[in-house]
Amino acid sequence: MARAATTADAFNAVAEPRRRQILDVLAGGERPVNDLVRQLGLPQPQVSKHLRVLREVGAVDVRDEGRRRLYRLNGRALKPIHDWVKDYERFWSERFDELDVVLEELKRKEEGDGSE
16 A cells, blocks of 8 residues: 655644754754754765755745755745644643642642641
8 A cells, every 4th residue: 555645734744753863953043954964973875855845835945055955944835734733732731720620629638637
């Protein structure tokens, strides 16, 4: 069975852990491939392959500077992921708020008990 294309959208592209690592490094600023190779400890062809996928979905931009190619994060391409996660963030924030209330009640009961 043929594998689904990983370049269809940002969701599929960032599903691969190494690509997320590359995005994490590029979030700190523009980098040439050799810097990414050093920081990630991956072979250069593997880094280039992942960068190509990220470029194809628009998550990474590249510019030439002399003989070097510099890569940078394009956050706009990741906005669909952010928008999707936002709903879940709201859900978990509400759950954590509820948990804080329960923990606070338990803490008050424990302090009021005095038996420990």
